[in-house]
Amino acid sequence: MVEKGTSLLKMMEISVAEAEKRTGKNAVNMQETYTVYLIETSVEHIIWTNPVPDSLWRRYSEFELLRNYLLVTYPFSVVPPLPEKRAEFVWHKLSADNMDPDFVERRRVGLENFLLRVASHPDLSSDKIFYSFLTEENGWKETVFETGFQAKADSRLKALNATFRVKNPDKRFAEMKHYGDELQSVISQLLRVRARAADRLYGVYKVHGNYGRVFSEWSAIEKEMGDGLQSAGHHMDAYAASVDDILEEEEHYADQLKEYLFYADALRAVCRKHELTQYELEMAAQDLTSKKQQREELATGTIRTFSLKGMTSKLFGQETPEQREAKVKMLETQIEEGEELVKERNTECEEFVKSAWVDIERFKEQKDHDLREALISYAIMQISMCKKGIQVWNNAKECFSKM
């Protein structure tokens, strides 16, 4: 097995090679069509490499299960996101249909990306469930459920959605959460406007194709001008057709942005988890303090805190010394337990902060690097588009000048 800390990717090649449509009966015994993805792995041996990679088929819901498991099991990790379930931020040409071949293809790439990210994560890559996801086709689901993560998942979900106020959150986590919110908001906006702009750009290019047709018709009634017009028309057709490739490339850029849109969510989940652990620590500490206060009151006889029991005993007479001693003893036990709990929770909190912050720093570096790369490739795409435009119009200009 893989040592903890070493990336699985160093030992194994992983790819999502293909996608296929299947039909079968679902949980409610109805026919359904779904897509499965072929995961290929090949382990590198010192002596030889596998001539034929191992492979198995998984569907999207199984990927989701894996991710949910990882989220619960590694709450201090920024868990890589899955590609979107349904196509969002579409511009008019892209189908929002999950069965659309373009969507399936982009999802295949996204799923491969997800696996590679997990496999190169210092903590997640050594997980057994992850390994068996890649290598054991049958019975994997049962294995996952056997870990009992489902129970944790439910309470986690409840906690993440609950509102509570933390008195002393770690400032860095509060800032990170805020950053996650802003990142999510700005990328959503960017994707939305980009989709609208893509729609418009498509229109601009395609209308130029009409020039092709009219130039051709016009050239039929011309003598000397005819040839020039006709060939210019062909270039206009080429120009109109070129937008399809341009926009397909831009979709890759959009996918890169989308990954970080979803990553922002994962980041926020970690910050939220910190708040939760901090809150639980604060609750335990608060509880302990109040119990200690109660003990003090019983010992000195002064009542500083209001208690119904205290009031009733005042009204209906003092308690017996035996009763009082029993109470004190109970409190002492509770205080001991409370102190243990506070210590526990404190350690939990500290460890969480430590591990989470390490992963957050790792994530920050990864994000800066990846997004910079994405911007560079976006600029390169724009440059290529401009160069193509210059070429086409130069060709057309040559034809016009020969008119």
Add this chain to the structure above:
Amino acid sequence: MSEVSMTRKQQDLILPNGTPVDTSSPASSSSLLNRLQLDDDLDGETRDLFVTVDDPKKHVSTMETYITYRVCTKTTRTEFDLPEYSVRRRYQDFDWLRNKLEESQPTHLIPPLPEKFVMKGVVDRFSEEFVETRRKALDKFLKRVADHPVLSFNEHFNAFLSAKDLNKRQGLALLTKMGESVKYVTGGYKLRARPVEFAAMGDYLDVFTQKLGTIDRIAQRIIKEQSEFLMELREYGPVYSSWSSFEEDLHDPLEGVSGCVSNCSSALEELTEDMSEDFLPVLREYVLYIESMKNVLKKRDQVQAEYETKLEAVVFREDKKTPVPSDVEKCQDRVECFNADLKADWDRWQNNKRQDFRQLLTGMADKNIQYYEKCLAAWESLIPLLQDKQDAKGETN
């Protein structure tokens, strides 16, 4: 007359008749020459008449507000008293000229004027763009007349270019309007068949009008789509800016992208404006030109119809030995003159059309090339900025 040569640009000019040219006034020859040297050479023809329209000015009076344009002429023709003129004319003066030309030279194709009526409230008659578009069209109109071997010698054209006060002339013209127009307007004669070559012209013009209409619609649609794309870009760029405000490492790259998008937006705006101001008006002008040509063809038909009808009447009434009466002969002459003039004008028009459209479409291609070049420059200059930190980081690792 001496040819206009490039080397004389800088020197003080002395005209062939010995008078020095006043180079201080804006209408002086040197500045005129500088402008004119950019004009196309008409197949090597030597020109002796140069006309330009420029310097629009707004005039506000109690009665009305209107624009006048300066019309500058430089010529060596003896038909003109002076070698150069500078007069101010308003649109209705151009309109007067065109009407006079149509009446006095009905066998010739008169170039079109930009549209007379503009809907108040829809178009601002005094906006810079509108005035400039109109000026260009008026300039073209006069140049086309000046280049025409017959029209350029028309007395009304001469008056238009030289008379200080055109209104007087206009007044006189109104009186003679009736008389002149009777000459060629014939009524109700039916032409049996248009001769093949003129029918071909008619067919060509019909199809050509259609195609120009289509091109106009396409160009308008492109401008609309580009404008909407521009709107999105203007929203798109700033998002990168607001993103950069809460990033550290990525701050500069994101700002850079925002700046790039902004540059591309400006370039696109320029392209759209240019197409609106330069491309569409010329297309529309040609549609008007075609209408003029069609009208000339119709007039020709009328003249031929009159001749044929009169000829038939004579043939029916008398026997063939009687000589053809003189008025029928005159009709025949008119037909032959008209046909000759029209054919010559048609050839000239076809030639000009070819040049005009070559220039127009090449111009359109150029504008698009310039747009892409500006965008290319912006994105290319961004790449080193985006990669910069990476290299620095690589060095410290």
